[in-house]
Structure formats: C-alpha cells, structure tokens
Amino acid sequence: MDFLDRIIIESIRYGRGRRYDARQYWSERFSKFGLSLKASGNRRISEEANRRLYDAAKKAFIKICDKAGIEFSRLRVLDIGCGTGVYTRLFYEYGVKDYVGLDITDVLFPRLKEQFSEYRFIRKDITADRLSGTFDLIIMIEVIEHIVDKDKLVFCLENVRFCLSEDGWFIVAPIFDVSKRALSYVRYWSLDDIKPLLSGCTIKASEPFTTGRIIAVTKDRG
Numbered sequence: 001m002d003f004l005d006r007i008i009i010e011s012i013r014y015g016r017g018r019r020y021d022a023r024q025y026w027s028e029r030f031s032k033f034g035l036s037l038k039a040s041g042n043r044r045i046s047e048e049a050n051r052r053l054y055d056a057a058k059k060a061f062i063k064i065c066d067k068a069g070i071e072f073s074r075l076r077v078l079d080i081g082c083g084t085g086v087y088t089r090l091f092y093e094y095g096v097k098d099y100v101g102l103d104i105t106d107v108l109f110p111r112l113k114e115q116f117s118e119y120r121f122i123r124k125d126i127t128a129d130r131l132s133g134t135f136d137l138i139i140m141i142e143v144i145e146h147i148v149d150k151d152k153l154v155f156c157l158e159n160v161r162f163c164l165s166e167d168g169w170f171i172v173a174p175i176f177d178v179s180k181r182a183l184s185y186v187r188y189w190s191l192d193d194i195k196p197l198l199s200g201c202t203i204k205a206s207e208p209f210t211t212g213r214i215i216a217v218t219k220d221r222g
Contacts, residue, residue: 020148023104023125025185030083030107039108040083040142054086057210061087061141061171064207068216070169072096075136078163080126081143085112092116100133102126127152131159138164139171141214144194148187157197164219170201174212188212 033039037050065072073095079087082101085108091099099119101112106123113121124131126140127147138160147153160170172194179190195203198217205216 020185022127022146022185026103027105027107030105035084035108035111037084037086040081040086053210057141057173058086058090060173060207060209060214061090061139064171064205064214064216065169067205067207068169068218070137070216072137076134076165078102078131078133078135078138080138080140080160081146082112082121084108085115087139087141088112088116088119092119100135102131126159127156131163133163134165134168135163136165136168137171138168141171141173144172144189145174145182145186147189148181148185150193153189153193154197157194161198161200161219164201166219166221168219170198170217170219171214172217173209173214175206175215176212191215 029043030039033043037047037054038045041050041053072091075096076098077091077096077100079091079099079101082088082103085101088099088101097118099116101119101121102124103109103121104123104125106121109121109123112119126143127149140160144153144156147156164170174188175194176188176190179188179193181187191203201217201219203215203217206213208214
C-alpha cells in the first residue's frame with residue numbers, strides 16, 4: 001500500500017479528525033501483526049529495522065531518565081499505549097514491581113499477561129476515559145502523534161496531570177519544533193502546543209529522539 005493509498009483508504013476506513021476511530025485502527029493492526037514490532041512500529045520495514053529503531057528510542061528514554069535522576073524500581077509506573085510491550089519488558093528488566101500498561105485496545109493483553117503475570121493491563125482511551133490511581137512515572141512514548149484532535153490532547157494531558165504524583169515524572173515523545181498534520185492518524189505536536197496544557201508542571205529535560213525530541217516533565221509541589 002503506497003503513501004497515497006494509505007491517505008485515501010485509511011481516511012475512509014478510520015475517519016479523520018474527531019471522527020478518527022483510533023480503537024478500530026489499533027485493534028486491526030494488533031490483530032494483524034500480533035507482538036511483531038510492525039504492529040506498533042513501521043509496518044513497511046523489516047522486523048530487524050524496526051528493532052533498531054526501538055533500540056534507539058529506548059536508549060533515548062533511558063538517557064533522559066538518567067538525566068532526570070529517575071530510579072525505576074521503586075516507582076508506580078503507568079505506560080500509556082503499552083502496545084506490544086516494548087517498555088513493559090524494559091521496566092520488568094529494571095525491576096519495576098508496580099506497573100500498569102494502558103492501551104486503547106486489549107487485543108494483545110492475553111499475550112502480555114502470559115509474559116508479565118504480575119503486571120496489570122487496562123483497556124482505556126487516554127483521550128476519552130477518566131483514569132484513576134496515582135503514579136510516580138507516566139510515560140507516553142510514540143503515542144502522542146496518534147492523537148490527532150486538539151480537544152482529545154487536552155483531555156489526555158488533563159488525565160496525566162490528575163494521576164501524576166507530587167514530584168512525579170511524565171516522559172513523552174516525540175515532540176516537534178513545528179506542529180503539523182501528517183496522515184489521518186498522525187499529527188506532530190510542538191512544545192508550544194503542549195506547554196499550556198501542562199500547567200503546574202515544569203519541563204526539566206529534553207533529548208533528541210528517533211524523530212523529534214523526548215521530554216521529561218515533573219509535577220510541581222503544591
């Protein structure tokens with residue numbers, strides 16, 4: 001399927017803007033590709049090429065967490081858009097005990113629960129469903145660009161602020177210099193877009209990511 005076909009066919013199948021049906025889109029992708037990295041990565045390249053991209057993304061994530069002084073093992077972690085479990089495994093390897101994986105579809109949950117039986121997985125739409133609980137670290141890696149509607153982004157970041165503990169950390173990527181719409185299911189958000197939506201929080205660190213940048217945000221005291 002070439003670029004033009006994807007624009008036309010997928011816009012018709014899944015809608016655009018507020019009509020974009022993210023749950024259907026990701027349910028069908030995860031059903032098709034399973035735990036392959038093509039499910040959440042680039043479906044037009046090989047598994048090995050996807051693995052290299054994810055390895056680079058994880059290195060950027062670890063680097064910014066080190067820069068912020070974040071120690072995983074003692075934290076309550078919320079992984080927004082856990083997908084195929086790339087960061088689930090990373091947290092498992094780093095000794096995280098309290099982990100919740102959140103995703104808009106539960107297609108892959110049975111397989112993830114087989115591998116990480118002590119972890120919790122919850123199906124919710126971060127842009128529409130209110131979350132509960134308090135977390136010391138919330139990550140949203142390669143998810144924000146699939147939120148294509150501004151009102152849904154506002155709801156999403158309100159959710160994050162509500163669930164983030166005092167002095168907690170929010171790690172999000174990719175963030176771009178200039179915001180623009182790419183595909184029916186892709187929109188690039190800039191720092192200027194998200195700063196006003198993170199009131200009561202401070203951006204503490206920023207690093208290059210595979211595309212755009214990855215930023216670390218902390219919730220201010222009081």
